[in-house]
Amino acid sequence: MSGRLHSIPAFAAWLLRKFLRYEDREIILGDFEEEYLCIAENSGSFQARIWLWGAVFKSFPGITGNSIIWGAIMLNNYFKIAFRNIKKNKVHFFINLSGLTIGMACAIIILLFVRYEHNFDTFHKNGDNIFLVRSKQGYSGKKRPNASTPPILAPVLKENFPDFENVVRVRGWGIMEGTPLKYGDKILNMSGFYVDPEFFEMFSFPRAAGNLKTALEDINSVVISKRTAVTFFGEDNPVGKTISIRRKSNTEDFIVAGVVYVPNNSSFRFDFLIPFKLLGEPKGGWGSNNLYTYIQTAYSTDVPELEGKLKSFFKQNPETSKKNYILKAIPLKDIYLSTEIRKWLNMQSDPAYSFILSGIAAAVLLIACVNFMNLSIGLSSTRTKEVSMRKVVGATRGSLLKQFLGESMLMSVFAVILGTLLAALILPRFNALIQKNLILDPGTIWLPLTGLAVITGIISGFYPALVLSGFRVLDILNGRMRISGKNLFSKGLVVFQFSLSILLIIMTLVMFKQMNFLRTKNLGFNSEQVVAIDNGSDIKEEDSRRILNMYRQVSLQRNELLLTSMGSMCYGKDDNWGTGFEYNNKLISCRVYSIDYDYLETLGIKLKLGRNFSKEFPADKTESILVNETLLKVLDIKDPIGKTLPKGINSGDSQLQGTIIGVVEDSHLKPLHFELEPAIFHYRLANGILRYILVKISPDNIPATLDVLKDTWKKAVPDRPFEFTFLDEDVNRIFREDERWAEITSYSALFAIFIACLGAYGLTSLAVVRRTKEIGIRKTLGASEIKIAGMLSREFTWLVVAANIIAWPSALYFLNRWFQNFAYRIDMGLELYFLAGVITLLITLGTVTSLAVKAARANPVESLKYE
Amino acid sequence: MEALSKTEELILLAVWKLQENAYGITIRKHLKDTAGQDISIGGIYVPLDRLVRKGYLQAVQGKPTSERGGMSKRFYKLTEEGCSVLSKSKKVLDTMWDDLPDIKFSEGK
Numbered sequence: 001m002s003g004r005l006h007s008i009p010a011f012a013a014w015l016l017r018k019f020l021r022y023e024d025r026e027i028i029l030g031d032f033e034e035e036y037l038c039i040a041e042n043s044g045s046f047q048a049r050i051w052l053w054g055a056v057f058k059s060f061p062g063i064t065g066n067s068i069i070w071g072a073i074m075l076n077n078y079f080k081i082a083f084r085n086i087k088k089n090k091v092h093f094f095i096n097l098s099g100l101t102i103g104m105a106c107a108i109i110i111l112l113f114v115r116y117e118h119n120f121d122t123f124h125k126n127g128d129n130i131f132l133v134r135s136k137q138g139y140s141g142k143k144r145p146n147a148s149t150p151p152i153l154a155p156v157l158k159e160n161f162p163d164f165e166n167v168v169r170v171r172g173w174g175i176m177e178g179t180p181l182k183y184g185d186k187i188l189n190m191s192g193f194y195v196d197p198e199f200f201e202m203f204s205f206p207r208a209a210g211n212l213k214t215a216l217e218d219i220n221s222v223v224i225s226k227r228t229a230v231t232f233f234g235e236d237n238p239v240g241k242t243i244s245i246r247r248k249s250n251t252e253d254f255i256v257a258g259v260v261y262v263p264n265n266s267s268f269r270f271d272f273l274i275p276f277k278l279l280g281e282p283k284g285g286w287g288s289n290n291l292y293t294y295i296q297t298a299y300s301t302d303v304p305e306l307e308g309k310l311k312s313f314f315k316q317n318p319e320t321s322k323k324n325y326i327l328k329a330i331p332l333k334d335i336y337l338s339t340e341i342r343k344w345l346n347m348q349s350d351p352a353y354s355f356i357l358s359g360i361a362a363a364v365l366l367i368a369c370v371n372f373m374n375l376s377i378g379l380s381s382t383r384t385k386e387v388s389m390r391k392v393v394g395a396t397r398g399s400l401l402k403q404f405l406g407e408s409m410l411m412s413v414f415a416v417i418l419g420t421l422l423a424a425l426i427l428p429r430f431n432a433l434i435q436k437n438l439i440l441d442p443g444t445i446w447l448p449l450t451g452l453a454v455i456t457g458i459i460s461g462f463y464p465a466l467v468l469s470g471f472r473v474l475d476i477l478n479g480r481m482r483i484s485g486k487n488l489f490s491k492g493l494v495v496f497q498f499s500l501s502i503l504l505i506i507m508t509l510v511m512f513k514q515m516n517f518l519r520t521k522n523l524g525f526n527s528e529q530v531v532a533i534d535n536g537s538d539i540k541e542e543d544s545r546r547i548l549n550m551y552r553q554v555s556l557q558r559n560e561l562l563l564t565s566m567g568s569m570c571y572g573k574d575d576n577w578g579t580g581f582e583y584n585n586k587l588i589s590c591r592v593y594s595i596d597y598d599y600l601e602t603l604g605i606k607l608k609l610g611r612n613f614s615k616e617f618p619a620d621k622t623e624s625i626l627v628n629e630t631l632l633k634v635l636d637i638k639d640p641i642g643k644t645l646p647k648g649i650n651s652g653d654s655q656l657q658g659t660i661i662g663v664v665e666d667s668h669l670k671p672l673h674f675e676l677e678p679a680i681f682h683y684r685l686a687n688g689i690l691r692y693i694l695v696k697i698s699p700d701n702i703p704a705t706l707d708v709l710k711d712t713w714k715k716a717v718p719d720r721p722f723e724f725t726f727l728d729e730d731v732n733r734i735f736r737e738d739e740r741w742a743e744i745t746s747y748s749a750l751f752a753i754f755i756a757c758l759g760a761y762g763l764t765s766l767a768v769v770r771r772t773k774e775i776g777i778r779k780t781l782g783a784s785e786i787k788i789a790g791m792l793s794r795e796f797t798w799l800v801v802a803a804n805i806i807a808w809p810s811a812l813y814f815l816n817r818w819f820q821n822f823a824y825r826i827d828m829g830l831e832l833y834f835l836a837g838v839i840t841l842l843i844t845l846g847t848v849t850s851l852a853v854k855a856a857r858a859n860p861v862e863s864l865k866y867e
Numbered sequence: 868m869e870a871l872s873k874t875e876e877l878i879l880l881a882v883w884k885l886q887e888n889a890y891g892i893t894i895r896k897h898l899k900d901t902a903g904q905d906i907s908i909g910g911i912y913v914p915l916d917r918l919v920r921k922g923y924l925q926a927v928q929g930k931p932t933s934e935r936g937g938m939s940k941r942f943y944k945l946t947e948e949g950c951s952v953l954s955k956s957k958k959v960l961d962t963m964w965d966d967l968p969d970i971k972f973s974e975g976k
Contacts, residue, residue, distance in 0.1 A: 031891045062907060062910035
């Protein structure tokens with residue numbers, strides 16, 4: 001007998017143990033051991049092992065067949081019991097399911113949103129190695145800086161950093177918006193950029209036509225987007241065709257060299273791209289920051305490493321070290337959500353949106369889960385017998401846990417499915433609210449959905465499962481067990497639910513009040529029936545004059561055109577003409593606006609003092625200025641008419657020197673997010689400055705009037721597209737953007753309070769059942785029905801009050817953050833907080849009282865009959 | 868009483884034959900040697916458990932032995948019903964075999 005100990009390999013033993021039932025385990029393993037040893041002794045352990053695996057394999061059907069069948073039988077029983085429970089407590093099941101469904105729907109929608117936000121610019125193959133750089137200095141101010149760099153940066157980088165695979169410049173100056181493109185008889189305003197030819201090597205915009213490698217080498221070539229191609233050329237291949245682009249006041253011909261797709265998740269959007277070479281040699285020094293510079297490294301690196309390399313280079317370079325020039329880098333995929341830079345040539349969004357919306361979704365879902373927990377624990381008293389019987393016939397705590405967790409998982413899966421359907425219903429409305437186009441596609445989303453179902457099932461089911469499976473058998477069967485549902489944990493959960501709801505209600509109320517305030521605030525001008533026409537940013541003076549004169553002539557003939565005028569700015573457009581000068585030893589900064597004689601009247605802006613520009617005073621054209629009330633206050637002049645302002649820092653080619661001839665009433669020519677700034681108005685027609693024509697039209701037959709405007713335009717400037725908006729629509733649009741947030745908050749508040757009330761209803765019904773005897777006794781002792789109903793409701797009243805205490809400070813915090821967006825705010829005032837608390841209380845009491853009253857009416861004989 | 872399947876009958880007979888030594892491995896070996904039926908280690912317990920449930924066999928747990936790595940064997944014994952069902956089956960077969968006429972098998976074709 002050899003002294004070696006043969007035994008079947010551990011892995012095989014483990015495998016067998018896993019699949020064998022408890023009773024069979026030892027026996028069958030023993031059989032394996034015996035025969036293994038026998039064969040090992042006779043033919044060696046190698047043969048034995050081969051035999052072993054064969055034997056295990058052959059035995060498998062027999063072994064597992066049994067346990068699968070037993071498992072299936074057990075599962076069947078679990079399902080039966082689960083459905084029976086549902087039927088017994090239909091109302092509670094419905095409460096749970098609807099709460100969870102709403103929570104899931106919210107979570108799903110916001111999941112789509114967050115995925116959308118974080119999926120920008122991911123289609124570029126070299127994406128990980130591309131960085132946008134920006135000059136650190138050259139900017140001061142509270143707002144975030146542009147990611148701008150000087151033109152001379154790129155050649156310097158290319159020369160000194162051979163391990164940068166590509167350095168590409170992107171410039172939007174003059175052509176970034178409102179650039180007329182013409183082909184055949186179609187003229188439309190498009191948006192384009194100057195780019196270096198390596199642009200298509202660095203970025204992976206999918207090619208639709210043409211050879212992208214050579215596309216922008218020729219100075220007269222242009223690459224257009226697929227959408228632009230379809231607009232101008234339909235289905236034809238545009239490559240080789242000639243389109244004319246108007247830039248720098250000249251119309252030039254360009255040959256289409258390529259067409260690319262601009263994917264929906266690209267933050268950089270354009271209609272056409274033309275070669276950077278057109279701008280000539282890079283001008284300006286290290287302070288002329290006016291374009292984007294992108295770097296593509298040939299190796300993978302991170303921001304600190306890259307910035308360090310750049311920093312040491314610039315320190316050594318004699319030119320830049322003098323100015324202490326620093327370059328910061330932003331990875332490509334961070335641009336869309338970056339908080340470092342502000343929106344300029346790229347689209348940008350605020351990561352705060354994702355945070356806030358996720359927070360709201362999590363809150364709503366959490367409230368629903370809490371409901372589930374509370375209700376399950378409350379219902380546990382009805383299942384005590386079942387649990388104890390299971391234990392008696394041998395269920396372990398583990399299998400009980402699995403059973404109850406399984407039930408909550410089942411509920412969770414139902415909720416996810418229904419929630420997806422609900423989300424699909426709500427999605428169009430949500431898309432309208434956030435102005436994006438999210439798509440619910442089960443194919444891409446099933447994985448997060450499953451995760452959501454699992455997590456929700458575990459969160460909401462775990463604690464109740466623990467409670468349910470922990471019962472002591474004898475206590476129950478002897479009737480000694482009392483489930484207190486009054487524990488602190490349950491109460492805490494309810495308070496939490498209500499505080500979230502109250503928080504959301506407060507925020508909704510305040511936000512709506514603020515929106516209302518902004519809407520009704522007097523803007524200082526009348527935007528109704530005013531058509532704003534954009535002349536284009538590079539219009540020549542003579543063209544402007546011609547257009548205006550033609551309109552004036554037409555308005556003499558036609559009654560619909562009440563007033564026509566021109567100005568350099570228009571509500572909602574971002575024309576930043578501003579300047580600063582010294583007066584009485586104070587540095588004053590203000591806006592500069594150019595207007596013509598009728599501008600103020602067209603907009604209904606009143607003069608407070610003095611007079612408007614007038615043809616009677618030819619000196620008005622160069623010598624006179626108007627100021628607004630705010631500037632007056634800032635300058636602190638007593639008698640402004642006739643005073644002159646000193647020559648100051650030049651702003652472009654506008655002059656400041658002028659005599660004040662009048663004071664204009666303050667008007668908000670910028671959206672109410674901004675404070676009203678001091679402003680100077682002067683009359684000066686110069687290139688591009690009088691960009692907007694404002695026409696006040698009569699309210700009758702607007703389409704006909706628009707046609708007149710359009711025809712007149714075409715006669716005046718046939719090679720420019722006619723683009724107009726209604727001023728009151730512009731004003732409205734800006735309001736809508738903020739109001740949307742208020743709407744989203746209001747919906748969330750609605751959901752939250754709905755679910756919280758469902759919870760209150762459920763808990764109260766449980767309390768009623770639990771206290772049936774108590775109620776019966778009180779009634780026989782003479783308590784009135786009102787008193788009893790009050791007693792039942794009292795519990796919740798205190799909880800709601802407690803919830804208020806938590807909700808109010810949180811609301812204050814969040815609202816303050818939100819208010820920072822606005823220069824003009826309402827006084828928040830405590831009334832709204834009280835209102836929110838009262839609303840919640842009333843709603844809660846409403847749901848609870850109906851049950852309480854029913855309970856109070858119950859016949860005490862019935863409840864006290866059985867002991 | 869329901870009819871026994873062939874394998875079940877063979878197993879019952881094997882248990883009878885093996886007497887005190889009737890457990891998984893020996894039963895399998897006996898079946899293999901006499902009837903050529905090759906049943907896997909785990910597979911043998913399916914009919915064995917069934918026969919126990921039907922009441923024809925009785926299972927008895929043995930003591931742990933060192934040659935099985937410390938695990939015990941489960942021995943099977945024939946019960947009275949098992950014995951009687953076997954006899955019945957044999958009687959039926961005997962009646963079938965009794966007085967069988969001669970068969971001539973034709974050659975060719």
